[in-house]
Amino acid sequence: MNSRPAATKPNDSTPENFMTQAANHLALAGGGHAHLSVLEMLAQRRPASLECTLITPSPFQNYSGMLPGWMAGHYTLDECRIDLRPLAEAAGVRLVTGRVTGMDADHHRLHLCDGSTMDYSLLSLDVGSETDTSDLAELGERLLPVKPLDDFFVQWPRVMAAALKTPDFRLCVIGGGAAGVEIALAASHGLRMTGSAARIDLVASETGLLPGHAPGVVKRARRSLVASGIEIHHARAAASETGLMLADGTLLPADKVIATTGARPLGWLAHAGLQLDARGYVLVDAHHRSLSHANVFAAGDTCARTDVRMARSGVHAVHAGPVLAHNLLATIEDTELHTYQPRRRSLYLLATGPRHAIASWGSWSAEGAWVWRWKDRIDRRFMHRFALSGRDNSAAMPASAEHKA
Ligand SMILES: Cc1cc2nc3c(=O)[nH]c(=O)nc-3n(C[C@H](O)[C@H](O)[C@H](O)COP(=O)(O)OP(=O)(O)OC[C@H]3O[C@@H](n4cnc5c(N)ncnc54)[C@H](O)[C@@H]3O)c2cc1C
Incomplete structure (x- = not known):
């Protein structure tokens, strides 16, 4: 045609x-x-x-x-x-x-x-x-869903700027899955590096942190969260105009709520x-x-x-x-x-903020700077593959070659 x-x-x-x-x-x-x-x-x-x-x-x-x-x-x-x-x-x-x-x-x-x-x-x-934010509409401007990623990449630098200007800035991350844990830890590291003393809360539902991952992975993630000064809550959260109201009666005021509440x-x-x-x-x-x-x-x-x-x-x-x-x-x-x-089973490599990561594969887990380097290598190789395809197709890896973990 x-x-x-x-x-x-x-x-x-x-x-x-x-x-x-x-x-x-x-x-x-x-x-x-x-x-x-x-x-x-x-x-x-x-x-x-x-x-x-x-x-x-x-x-x-x-x-x-x-x-x-x-x-x-x-x-x-x-x-x-x-x-x-x-x-x-x-x-x-x-x-x-x-x-x-x-x-x-x-x-x-x-x-x-x-x-x-x-x-x-x-x-x-x-x-x-998309991020499922069906129960969070009341948060209005305070709500920042992690997806679509295009929007998140634009919004996050603005959150960082606001956190630097506001002495008591409070950030909540809602969702205790891998994305929620990684985002809370990354936000904590990124904010500390710019000199912000923002408080960060991570709200996982009653099912707890990292459902589907082995107890060893959950233990390692919890240790990283606690070491980063992130407060963890295990309760269902409802949105309000000023933040989150937890099922146990705790009110979490928030300047921004990042939603990692699963997909729709x-x-x-x-x-x-x-x-x-x-x-x-x-x-x-x-x-x-x-x-x-x-x-x-x-x-x-x-x-x-x-x-x-x-x-x-x-x-x-x-x-x-x-x-x-x-x-x-x-x-x-x-x-x-x-x-x-x-x-x-899939291998998951969870970044914990600094150049350190947790590996999770079935019941096996490990952590350290070497896990970060492993993750970094896999991610960069994946990106490089498609950067190469664009510049010089003859050099692109075959479609069956190894992908991101
Ligand atoms: C913080 C975070 C970390 C994650 N880390 C990992 C990880 O380490 N490993 C892992 O396996 N998974 C990870 N995930 C999950 C992973 O992001 C998704 O499962 C994955 O992106 C799905 O790929 P996809 O191709 O289906 O969709 P996407 O990667 O979301 O791509 C969809 C594309 O479609 C476009 N699009 C959307 N709407 C339309 C429309 N209406 N018309 C045309 N185009 C449209 C979007 O712009 C986008 O380019 C993570 C998720 C999050 C939120």
């Missing part, structure tokens, strides 16, 4: 031009971790007749694994984000800066934030998830016409293909597998990437699809 499947204004899409515009058009929604592998593969082997478009709110994909290190002052912003433009260019993929705001899966159509529509023959969704799917998926699970995630099979629409694939946080329980983590988004890339081409070329088999 020669004509570009350009974004069309709402009334442009007659059935005829739908066929010509969308035939052989692969639309990639979101520049998430799995789509990095898709771009890498397309740079190596894109069928000549295939038109591809990447729709992304920002030309940069922020890397959550290095966010705590950035907050703690160990990385610059540029070290934590991947420039999607050279990757798209090397892959011959048109990059549209915008946001998908809706879709009609039955008519193979996406709705974009500028009111235009885009038709596709094949769609891949890697749009991630993007709202527009509810009306996309795709088969979803009870929480609203796109249901996919082991090929990462939609259960309801054979020309839709999804990977990363936005999907839910029907055959295995898979945690929403970057590890799975990254590791499913090469399988997704293969399956998109296999669908076009009508060859066999591959399956993504998640490992039973």
Whole structure:
């Protein structure tokens, strides 16, 4: 197909031009971790007749694994984000800066934030998830959800500046999972380094710190939190105009509340016409293909597998990437699809503020400066891989090479 499947204004899409515009058009929604592998593969082997478009709110994909290190002052912003433009260019993929705001899966159509529509023959969704802040609206301006990361990267320096100016600044982090623990520790280190004496509280629910991790990991994390002067609370929290009210009656006034309260799917998926699970995630099979629409694939946080329980983590988004890339081409070329088999256990490396980290793998745990160096090496190698792909595709690592832990 020669004509570009350009974004069309709402009334442009007659059935005829739908066929010509969308035939052989692969639309990639979101520049998430799995789509990095898709771009890498397309740079190596894109069928000549295939038109591809990447729709992304920002030309940069922020890397959550290095966010705590950035907050703690160990990385610059540029070290934590991947420039999607050279990757798209090397892959011959048109990059549209915008946001998908809706879709009609039955008519193979996406709705974009500028009111235009885009038709596709094949769609891949890697749009991630949002922080679930449904119970925290009352906090108003005090609320800072960790996702979307684009916003968080803009807001955090402002929080640091406010904390420096306000002698009794109080920061609460709500959510006792890995992200909450890392963010609280990173915030503490980053603020202390700038000379702020802000007080930091971490509110984990009654289920406690780091659910799903071994007792040894929880013990190490608690020790780091206590050593950093972070107060830990185990109670359900309700939002108020001035901070958080805990179920045990404690009032925690807060100038800012960082929410790391788990993930929720993007709202527009509810009306996309795709088969979803009870929480609203796109249901996919082991090929990462939609259960309801054979020309839709999804990977990363936005999907839910029907055959295995898979945690929403970057590890799975990254590791499913090469399988997704293969399956998109296999669908076009009508060859066999591959399956993504998640490992039973994943390695988690939790940054604790200074250049020190905790390793968690099943019942095994360890900590130290060497764990930080290990994490740093893995994260930098991951970033370098996609920086290389953009500059010189011939030097890019093969899609099957080792990813981030
Ligand atoms: C602080 C923190 C630390 C973490 N550390 C780790 C870790 O060390 N290891 C780990 O495995 N996991 C970690 N995670 C979890 C990890 O961030 C997610 O599981 C991972 O980002 C999911 O990848 P994804 O590709 O699904 O989505 P994302 O990485 O979120 O990418 C989605 C992309 O889609 C774009 N997008 C969003 N909405 C739209 C739209 N409407 N239209 C078009 N594009 C859109 C976004 O801008 C983004 O570029 C961490 C999370 C947090 C919050």
